[in-house]
Amino acid sequence: MLIIGIAGGTGSGKTTVVNKIIKQLPLDEVCVISQDSYYKATDDLSYDERTKINFDHPRAIDFELLIKQLKELKKGKTIQQPVYSFVTHNRTKDSVKTHPRKVVIVEGILIFNSEELRNLFDIKIFVHAETDERLIRRVRRDITERGRDIDEVLGRYQNTLKPMHQQFIEPTKNYADIIIPNDRHNNVAIDIVRSVINERL
Numbered sequence: 001m002l003i004i005g006i007a008g009g010t011g012s013g014k015t016t017v018v019n020k021i022i023k024q025l026p027l028d029e030v031c032v033i034s035q036d037s038y039y040k041a042t043d044d045l046s047y048d049e050r051t052k053i054n055f056d057h058p059r060a061i062d063f064e065l066l067i068k069q070l071k072e073l074k075k076g077k078t079i080q081q082p083v084y085s086f087v088t089h090n091r092t093k094d095s096v097k098t099h100p101r102k103v104v105i106v107e108g109i110l111i112f113n114s115e116e117l118r119n120l121f122d123i124k125i126f127v128h129a130e131t132d133e134r135l136i137r138r139v140r141r142d143i144t145e146r147g148r149d150i151d152e153v154l155g156r157y158q159n160t161l162k163p164m165h166q167q168f169i170e171p172t173k174n175y176a177d178i179i180i181p182n183d184r185h186n187n188v189a190i191d192i193v194r195s196v197i198n199e200r201l
Contacts, residue, residue: 035106035111054164
């Protein structure tokens with residue numbers, strides 16, 4: 001099994017890069033695991049308390065469960081991946097049955113913050129995008145997909161997203177084997193990643 005970690009700031013285009021990589025791979029040989037599914041359960045908090053959680057801090061992630069489930073996949077076991085709701089800011093009661101595959105891609109903004117998790121990755125990729133580009137994408141996504149209003153999105157960006165990016169995300173670029181610029185020039189980098197995957201397979 002080949003485990004690939006894809007990190008990068010919010011709105012950097014990680015999902016686009018993931019999709020470009022898996023496009024060339026047989027569907028039954030690859031699975032994608034999103035760090036977003038592993039936000040900690042917050043059943044003990046009220047909705048208002050949940051909205052105040054700093055979701056861009058490593059403390060918000062259940063790294064323990066993510067690492068445990070990745071190790072299970074590596075052993076050839078099927079896992080029940082948690083499902084997280086951005087509307088309620090909490091885990092749902094649902095889960096997604098995920099089977100082991102030849103290639104497992106783990107993507108998320110904070111996945112390089114855990115040394116134990118980093119050590120499970122055979123290839124570490126960081127997707128880089130300019131700050132204002134990421135902000136525009138984040139604003140669009142949060143308003144259209146997550147039902148947030150513009151003031152909430154901009155407030156969160158200024159108070160948490162930006163400082164957390166500088167403190168916890170940007171420095172992890174140093175752990176990456178490959179840094180992919182998320183613009184029209186990234187096809188060469190993606191082709192290289194695909195070549196490495198095909199070689200390993």
